[in-house]
Amino acid sequence: MPNLYGLYILFAREVWRFLKVFIQTILTPVITVLLYLLIFSSVISSSREMLPGVNYLTFLIPGLMVMAMLQNSFANSSSSLFQSRLNGNVIFMLLAPISDFELYLAFVGAAVVRGVLVGLGVWLASCFFAMVPLRHPLYALLLVFFCCGSLGSLGLVAAIIADKWDHISAFQNFVIVPFSFLSGVFFSISDLPEFWQQASHYNPFFYLVDGFRYTCLGVSEIPVFTSLWVGAGFFVLSSTWALWLLHRGYNLRS
Amino acid sequence: MDAVSIDDLSKEYGLLKALSEVRLTIAEGSFFALLGPNGAGKSTLINILAGLTRATSGRAAILGCDVRRQWRKARRQLGVVPQELAYDPFFTVREMLTLQSGYFGLGKENRPWLNELIVALDLEDKIDTTMNHLSGGMKRRVLIAQALVHRPPVVILDEPTAGVDVALRAQLWSFIRGLNAKGHTIILTTHYLEEAESMCEKIAILDRGRLVALAPKDELLSRYSWRQLRLQLVPESPVVLPDVLEAKRQAAPQGELLLRLHREHDHIGEVLAALEQAGVKFSDLWIHEPGLTEVYTELTAVENHA
Ligand SMILES: Nc1ncnc2c1ncn2[C@@H]1O[C@H](COP(=O)(O)OP(=O)(O)O)[C@@H](O)[C@H]1O
Numbered sequence: 375m376p377n378l379y380g381l382y383i384l385f386a387r388e389v390w391r392f393l394k395v396f397i398q399t400i401l402t403p404v405i406t407v408l409l410y411l412l413i414f415s416s417v418i419s420s421s422r423e424m425l426p427g428v429n430y431l432t433f434l435i436p437g438l439m440v441m442a443m444l445q446n447s448f449a450n451s452s453s454s455l456f457q458s459r460l461n462g463n464v465i466f467m468l469l470a471p472i473s474d475f476e477l478y479l480a481f482v483g484a485a486v487v488r489g490v491l492v493g494l495g496v497w498l499a500s501c502f503f504a505m506v507p508l509r510h511p512l513y514a515l516l517l518v519f520f521c522c523g524s525l526g527s528l529g530l531v532a533a534i535i536a537d538k539w540d541h542i543s544a545f546q547n548f549v550i551v552p553f554s555f556l557s558g559v560f561f562s563i564s565d566l567p568e569f570w571q572q573a574s575h576y577n578p579f580f581y582l583v584d585g586f587r588y589t590c591l592g593v594s595e596i597p598v599f600t601s602l603w604v605g606a607g608f609f610v611l612s613s614t615w616a617l618w619l620l621h622r623g624y625n626l627r628s
Numbered sequence: 629m630d631a632v633s634i635d636d637l638s639k640e641y642g643l644l645k646a647l648s649e650v651r652l653t654i655a656e657g658s659f660f661a662l663l664g665p666n667g668a669g670k671s672t673l674i675n676i677l678a679g680l681t682r683a684t685s686g687r688a689a690i691l692g693c694d695v696r697r698q699w700r701k702a703r704r705q706l707g708v709v710p711q712e713l714a715y716d717p718f719f720t721v722r723e724m725l726t727l728q729s730g731y732f733g734l735g736k737e738n739r740p741w742l743n744e745l746i747v748a749l750d751l752e753d754k755i756d757t758t759m760n761h762l763s764g765g766m767k768r769r770v771l772i773a774q775a776l777v778h779r780p781p782v783v784i785l786d787e788p789t790a791g792v793d794v795a796l797r798a799q800l801w802s803f804i805r806g807l808n809a810k811g812h813t814i815i816l817t818t819h820y821l822e823e824a825e826s827m828c829e830k831i832a833i834l835d836r837g838r839l840v841a842l843a844p845k846d847e848l849l850s851r852y853s854w855r856q857l858r859l860q861l862v863p864e865s866p867v868v869l870p871d872v873l874e875a876k877r878q879a880a881p882q883g884e885l886l887l888r889l890h891r892e893h894d895h896i897g898e899v900l901a902a903l904e905q906a907g908v909k910f911s912d913l914w915i916h917e918p919g920l921t922e923v924y925t926e927l928t929a930v931e932n933h934a
């Protein structure tokens with residue numbers, strides 16, 4: 375019989391944890407993105423047309439929202455689980471009658487909540503610059519879920535595999551950040567040289583950014599269904615990886 | 629039903645055999661000690677019971693529930709106080725207890741019990757403090773409370789008194805004895821042999837992953853067959869002993885005589901008579917019965933030669 379209440383409490387614990395330090399977990403990331411917005415919008419002429427009928431600022435904002443969601447969902451599950459491992463208090467959840475799947479749901483659920491809160495924060499802040507519409511809310515929800523869910527799962531993977539904080543930050547600085555910078559947040563990939571244009575098609579973040587931009591603006595570089603499928607596939611793969619590690623007990627129940 | 633049953637349990641870490649085919653059962657309601665030198669495998673055994681480590685082979689069950697196949701039920705019946713003082717720096721004592729109780733599926737209805745634990749473990753002053761502001765002894769008490777949030781019938785304490793001062797140690801023992809009196813099965817590991825000796829009915833000794841002894845305390849104590857007779861000599865007493873006794877003589881301080889006697893073969897009466905005949909005069913006498921220390925040393929030493 376599943377332990378639904380236990381799952382709920384573990385999820386609540388995860389949300390409670392990041393809310394206790396919300397300056398660091400919500401406010402700071404929103405301000406960081408705000409700085410990007412200030413800098414890029416003043417450097418690049420706003421009148422420049424990125425997509426048909428879309429100026430630079432309106433182009434930039436949905437991408438920044440996705441980038442913030444990606445990075446913060448990852449940060450949430452990875453730092454929470456890894457810190458529990460380091461402190462040794464991870465055993466208290468491992469001793470409890472909570473299954474691997476329940477643990478996965480609780481951590482990824484909380485990562486989604488953090489990602490969404492930061493995303494909303496970015497959107498709120500962006501309202502001072504430009505009002506971005508939301509044309510396809512249902513698709514937007516799906517993409518946000520795939521985006522935060524995938525990165526929440528990858529955060530779990532990183533927290534399980536890592537042996538020290540360096541490993542977590544390496545994953546963050548050498549995988550998450552470059553992939554999100556190269557995902558067409560700040561530019562249209564059609565402005566890139568041929569090679570990087572091709573390479574971008576292997577970057578799942580590109581689909582999440584482009585797809586989300588479509589759900590806001592109604593225009594995109596590739597069809598939204600392709601983005602949705604890639605997002606779903608990315609979510610399934612990263613979840614499977616995390617669940618497999620949990621199932622094996624790798625570094626947790628060695 | 630047995631509180632714990634362990635069958636042919638082995639655990640390998642690469643080439644290291646942390647546990648080798650351990651087989652033992654612990655009766656419900658008993659007060660059981662698991663002894664052994666550092667690295668003997670005590671924590672490994674406990675972690676397997678708790679589901680924190682997976683055995684390489686063999687089976688273990690808590691109150692009949694297999695720790696792998698019926699893990700949910702097994703974990704509900706078991707409370708574990710870990711050896712390390714691990715804690716969550718984000719939450720206060722009360723929050724931690726509430727969360728832990730929640731992990732076990734228990735909500736508001738469990739609050740009276742949590743309050744009872746807080747009082748019993750003398751934590752009232754500290755409930756709104758985070759763990760990093762507590763002393764080692766206090767942390768230990770919180771860990772004990774945390775292990776008991778779901779009223780587990782079987783409670784395992786891994787070196788609960790390590791680094792705890794004497795006064796608190798006495799307090800903890802009386803609390804644990806109280807739990808046992810209420811029907812909880814208590815299993816503990818400790819380095820303090822006197823503690824195991826005074827509190828536990830049954831004792832297992834692990835050495836380098838092997839179970840070298842498993843017996844009721846009295847039986848284990850009787851296995852060690854030597855005791856010491858110490859005499860305070862009258863100042864001018866002669867100390868020339870017959871050969872039989874001279875062979876049993878051990879080094880002793882000035883003015884004392886120390887004899888190592890076999891529990892069964894050397895009758896105290898005969899020894900004293902022989903001493904009288906030899907003209908030995910003494911003003912006082914003590915008999916030192918063997919304790920767990922001797923048994924333990926002998927058992928783990930024998931293993932070391934093997
Ligand atoms: N995770 C691990 N990886 C490798 N070796 C381990 C691990 N945990 C324990 N050991 C080894 O297993 C043996 C038993 O350890 P442990 O159960 O902690 O002993 P005890 O609790 O009796 O002091 C030791 O030699 C220890 O070094």
Ligand SMILES: [Mg+2]
Pocket residue numbers: 670671672711786
């Ligand atoms: Mg130990």
